[in-house]
Amino acid sequence: MNQIPEIIRTIPLEYYLFFSTALFAIGVIGVLTRRNAIIIFMCVELMLNAANILLTALSAYRGDTNGQVFVFFIMAVAAAEVCVGLAIIVMIYRNIRSTDVQLLNRLKW
Amino acid sequence: MQEIVMPFNNQAMALLCLLIPLLPLIGFIVNGLGNRKLAKGMVSLIGCGTVLASFLISVYLFVDFTANGSRAYTVDFYNWISVGNMQIGFSFLIDQLTLLMMLMVTGIGFLIHLYSAGYMSHDENFGKFFAFINLFMFSMLLLVMGSNYVMMFVGWEGVGLCSYLLIGFWNKNTNYNNAAKKAFVMNRIGDLGFLLAIFLIFITFGSVSYPQVFAEAARYTGGIDSTVMITITLLLFVGAMGKSAQIPLFTWLPDAMAGPTPVSALIHAATMVTAGIYMVIRSNVLYVLAPSTMEVIAIVGIATALLAATIGLAQNDIKKVLAYSTVSQLGYMFLALGVMAFDSSIFHVLTHAFFKALLFLGAGSVIHAMSNEQDIRFMGGLRKYLPITFLTFLIGTLAIAGIPPFAGFFSKDELLAHVWEHNKLMWGLGLLTSFMTSFYMFRLVFLTFFGTFRGTEAQKSHLHESPMSMTLPLIVLAILSTIGGFLGIPAVFGENMHVLQNYLAPIYGYAQVANAAAVAPLHIDHATEWMLMGISVAVAVVAIILAYVMYVSKKQVPAAEGTQLSPIHNLIYNKYYIDELYNAIIVRPLMWLSSVFHKVFDVTIVDGIVNGVGKFVMQSSRTLRFAQSGAIGFYILLMVVSIALILFLNFFIG
Numbered sequence: 096m097n098q099i100p101e102i103i104r105t106i107p108l109e110y111y112l113f114f115s116t117a118l119f120a121i122g123v124i125g126v127l128t129r130r131n132a133i134i135i136f137m138c139v140e141l142m143l144n145a146a147n148i149l150l151t152a153l154s155a156y157r158g159d160t161n162g163q164v165f166v167f168f169i170m171a172v173a174a175a176e177v178c179v180g181l182a183i184i185v186m187i188y189r190n191i192r193s194t195d196v197q198l199l200n201r202l203k204w
Numbered sequence: 205m206q207e208i209v210m211p212f213n214n215q216a217m218a219l220l221c222l223l224i225p226l227l228p229l230i231g232f233i234v235n236g237l238g239n240r241k242l243a244k245g246m247v248s249l250i251g252c253g254t255v256l257a258s259f260l261i262s263v264y265l266f267v268d269f270t271a272n273g274s275r276a277y278t279v280d281f282y283n284w285i286s287v288g289n290m291q292i293g294f295s296f297l298i299d300q301l302t303l304l305m306m307l308m309v310t311g312i313g314f315l316i317h318l319y320s321a322g323y324m325s326h327d328e329n330f331g332k333f334f335a336f337i338n339l340f341m342f343s344m345l346l347l348v349m350g351s352n353y354v355m356m357f358v359g360w361e362g363v364g365l366c367s368y369l370l371i372g373f374w375n376k377n378t379n380y381n382n383a384a385k386k387a388f389v390m391n392r393i394g395d396l397g398f399l400l401a402i403f404l405i406f407i408t409f410g411s412v413s414y415p416q417v418f419a420e421a422a423r424y425t426g427g428i429d430s431t432v433m434i435t436i437t438l439l440l441f442v443g444a445m446g447k448s449a450q451i452p453l454f455t456w457l458p459d460a461m462a463g464p465t466p467v468s469a470l471i472h473a474a475t476m477v478t479a480g481i482y483m484v485i486r487s488n489v490l491y492v493l494a495p496s497t498m499e500v501i502a503i504v505g506i507a508t509a510l511l512a513a514t515i516g517l518a519q520n521d522i523k524k525v526l527a528y529s530t531v532s533q534l535g536y537m538f539l540a541l542g543v544m545a546f547d548s549s550i551f552h553v554l555t556h557a558f559f560k561a562l563l564f565l566g567a568g569s570v571i572h573a574m575s576n577e578q579d580i581r582f583m584g585g586l587r588k589y590l591p592i593t594f595l596t597f598l599i600g601t602l603a604i605a606g607i608p609p610f611a612g613f614f615s616k617d618e619l620l621a622h623v624w625e626h627n628k629l630m631w632g633l634g635l636l637t638s639f640m641t642s643f644y645m646f647r648l649v650f651l652t653f654f655g656t657f658r659g660t661e662a663q664k665s666h667l668h669e670s671p672m673s674m675t676l677p678l679i680v681l682a683i684l685s686t687i688g689g690f691l692g693i694p695a696v697f698g699e700n701m702h703v704l705q706n707y708l709a710p711i712y713g714y715a716q717v718a719n720a721a722a723v724a725p726l727h728i729d730h731a732t733e734w735m736l737m738g739i740s741v742a743v744a745v746v747a748i749i750l751a752y753v754m755y756v757s758k759k760q761v762p763a764a765e766g767t768q769l770s771p772i773h774n775l776i777y778n779k780y781y782i783d784e785l786y787n788a789i790i791v792r793p794l795m796w797l798s799s800v801f802h803k804v805f806d807v808t809i810v811d812g813i814v815n816g817v818g819k820f821v822m823q824s825s826r827t828l829r830f831a832q833s834g835a836i837g838f839y840i841l842l843m844v845v846s847i848a849l850i851l852f853l854n855f856f857i858g
Contacts, residue, residue: 127841196836203834 103155111152118145132184132194136177143173217268221279221296224261224306225349227254228341235338239331248321251334255317255341259310266303274300274710278351278415285354290406297351297414301550301711305348305482308554312474312561313341315677319565320466322673323572333373333464340366344475348482352413353402356483360398360447363476364391370471371463383459390456394446398483401439405490408432414486421489422717429496437490437497441504444480448534451508455783457531461523465568468523473530473564474557481537481553485546489714492544492722502542502626506633509535511780513640517647518777520762521578522567525648529604530560532637536619539634544722545622546712547705551692552619554704555611558688559603562681566597569670569678570652575663580651581762582663587653589667592675594653596682601649603685605642605744613741614689621694621728621736635743642747650755651762658761696730696737 118141125138147166154162188194231254235247242250276299285292296302317337324333343362350356364387372384406412409420426432444450449457460472471477484491484501491498509532516528533556540549571578573590587594603610606617616638624631657664669675693701700706715723754760763769769777778784 123844127837127844130837199836200834203832 100155100158103152108152108156111148115145115149115152118142118148130195130197132187132196135196136180136184140173140177143169217265218279218281220261220265221298221349222281224258224265224310225342225345227258227261228338228345230254231338232335232342235331236335239329239335242331244325244330247331247334248317251338252314252317252321254338255310255314258341258345259307259314262303262306262310265298266307269298269303276300276710289410290412292352292354292412294355295351295413296349298349299711300708301482301485302348304550304554304708306345308557309341309344309348309475312557312681313344313470315680316466316470316474316561316565319469319568319674319677320464322671323466323568324464327464329373333370336366336369336373337467337470340370340471340476344479347479351415352411353405353417354412356486357395357398357402360443360479361395363471363479364388364395364447367391367460367471367476370467371460373463373467377462380462383456383462387456387460390453391446394443394453397439397442397446399443401436401443404432404436404439408436418489418714421493422714424493424718426493428719429494433490433494434497437487437494438500440483440487440490441497441501444483444538445504446480447483448477448480448538449508449531450480450504450535450538451511454508454512454531455779455786458524458527458779461521461527465523465564465571468527469561469564469568472527473560477530477534478537478553478557481534481541481549484538484541485550485711488546488712488723489718491541492715492719495719495722498542498544500542501538502623502630505535505538505540505542506630506637507535508532509539509637510633511535513637513644514776515779516644517640518762518773519644520581522570522580522583522648522652523564523578525580525644526560526563526567529563529641529645532641533560533604536616536634536637539623539630540619543622543626543630545619546723547692547702547708548615548619548622550708551704552615554691555603555615555685555688558611558681559600559685562596562600562678562685563604565674565678565681566593566600569593569674570597572670572674573667574659575666577659577663580648581764582659583652583657584655584659584761585653585657586667590653590669592669592678596675596678597653598649599682599685601645603689604645605748606638606740607744607748608741609686609689611685611688614692614694617737617740618692618694620740621733624732624736625728635740638740639743639747642744643751646748646751647755650751654756655759694733694737696733 122138122140122142122145125141126135129135129138147169150162150166150169154160154166184194187199191198231250234250235242238247276297278295278297280293280295282294283291284294317334320333320337324330327333340363343359343366345359347356347359347363350359368384368388371387372381374380402412405417409417411417411420424430424433446453457472457477461468463472512528512531512535516525516532519525519528533552537549537552537556540546540552569590570583570586570593573586573593574583577583599610603612606613608614620631620634620638623634657667691702691704693703695702712723775781
């Protein structure tokens with residue numbers, strides 16, 4: 096069971112950092128630019144996974160298992176969140192026959 | 205010098221002392237809380253019962269006091285205020301003067317409570333009335349029993365509050381409320397003087413408790429008429445001016461007649477208004493050290509007596525006449541104080557309490573029978589319908605006029621004899637006042653009870669003698685007014701017959717040490733005394749005859765409202781326009797100043813700040829609300845930018 100961290104360590108830490116930053120940026124840009132609620136949701140998942148990758152990589156490099164434990168927490172929470180989120184999107188679709196978030200601008204003064 | 209006051213360690217007696225003021229307080233709480241719930245019979249039972257119990261305990265205390273060698277003592281309960289080197293105890297001082305006042309307050313108080321049970325029986329706020337009047341008894345007892353100036357001040361304020369509450373008892377009438385406010389504000393002016401005097405007493409003597417202050421004062425080395433003594437006594441006198449309605453603070457008392465008649469009798473004639481005299485006599489040590497103040501008191505007293513008596517000549521409201529007569533008699537008492545005749549003053553307080561309470565209650569009985577008519581122009585011939593009221597009222601009038609052997613004769617005669625010794629001019633003015641008193645009182649009697657009835661038919665058919673609970677106090681007070689004078693039989697009828705003087709002598713113990721000359725007993729030869737007595741009786745009789753000729757033989761009736769009066773008559777009918785004068789020089793400028801402050805300070809500055817805060821919030825939210833566009837993408841962008849900014853700044857600054 097010692098192999099996995101060693102395998103992770105075959106790739107330099109910087110690469111993980113760049114990769115997860117890129118993934119996070121894609122996620123943010125996606126959330127900001129897309130109008131379809133489902134795609135926004137997917138982009139949020141991208142951001143969560145960017146964080147997961149970083150946690151795993153650093154955990155392996157520092158020899159600290161806490162990071163990996165945290166990843167499981169995030170996955171569990173993300174799964175629950177997807178459930179609630181998708182249910183909300185379904186309700187939105189039923190109400191306005193669309194998943195375009197731009198149409199949901201009635202919550203203002 | 206022997207120690208005059210000693211502490212007291214008898215637990216049972218201490219409890220009895222405490223019960224005296226406590227019982228009316230319990231009555232106040234029960235009646236106040238049960239105003240609408242308790243039956244009227246129950247309310248009057250509690251109201252009268254507690255005061256009767258206080259009276260009986262006072263009598264017991266008095267008997268015990270005299271049986272045990274008449275030694276003054278203090279009853280300490282607990283340390284009430286303790287700040288630095290100032291210790292103010294909650295304690296009572298029981299001495300001759302206190303006991304006299306206690307007996308007077310509770311005794312007359314009980315009779316008036318009894319009377320009120322009948323007089324107020326038709327009032328819907330019966331319980332409220334008894335609650336207030338019981339609270340008054342509590343405050344008044346605290347005032348006379350307290351063993352230091354602070355406790356006296358508490359009682360002093362308490363009676364002022366009760367006076368305010370009871371003058372404005374029928375609070376649906378704005379005029380009555382204004383009268384109550386006037387009384388309260390005028391008393392407050394006096395109270396300020398009293399309060400300053402207490403501060404000064406503390407600074408000068410390092411204590412406010414009577415035994416310590418008086419012992420210190422007896423050892424006072426500053427000499428007679430030192431500035432500090434004059435200041436203290438004058439300030440105390442300012443307090444007395446307010447409470448006892450002396451010039452210039454007397455105009456509230458006639459207005460105070462707005463209250464129910466028993467209140468006028470109890471508070472505004474017999475007890476509360478004499479608190480000022482009690483205070484001066486209590487502080488007699490301080491006053492004998494300041495003869496200049498005494499001169500001022502005498503002048504104010506005689507001026508008040510004369511002024512009020514002249515106003516009384518032309519009033520047509522039965523209670524107003526009695527009110528001015530009260531002011532005038534209070535002036536007399538201060539005149540007596542001013543000539544250092546403390547005994548005569550307290551003697552007059554006592555007899556005045558008897559006959560003035562009697563007169564007010566009699567007037568109340570008349571008003572009760574007349575269906576709330578108070579104008580003597582519409583009365584007349586009531587002698588036939590109200591025989592008991594008439595007879596008792598007549599006794600009260602004879603007493604106040606100074607006809608022997610009624611109570612007023614003895615006290616007034618003694619008082620005038622002292623004034624004669626002091627200053628002949630003041631005596632002359634006092635005699636003039638006595639003449640006018642006798643005249644306007646008999647004018648009142650003749651117009652009310654003699655001649656023919658001048659009211660409406662409806663009133664005539666309703667005329668009736670008052671119920672037993674009202675006539676009984678009248679009869680008791682009439683007896684007291686008749687025999688009360690024998691407490692102070694002058695020396696011409698027998699040496700050492702003056703019971704009151706002998707009884708009160710110990711309370712001047714410290715004054716003897718401080719300034720023996722001031723409290724020396726009166727030495728007036730018998731021939732002069734007979735002469736003075738003869739003159740004052742003759743003057744009273746002449747006034748009665750004059751009144752009889754004018755109002756019975758010639759059947760004159762005071763002019764109706766709106767008729768042209770002679771200038772002097774008009775002047776006194778309108779009370780010398782003093783109320784108008786006060787309005788013009790004090791009330792009006794004060795109102796003007798207040799309205800200026802209202803406009804400048806209140807509206808622009810205070811309101812400006814408060815409204816400004818509100819306006820600022822409104823304006824800024826009006827602007828900021830555009831940020832809430834409802835576009836989710838925009839919110840998220842802002843969120844991202846902000847987080848990025850925070851991280852960025854954290855990186856460089858942190």
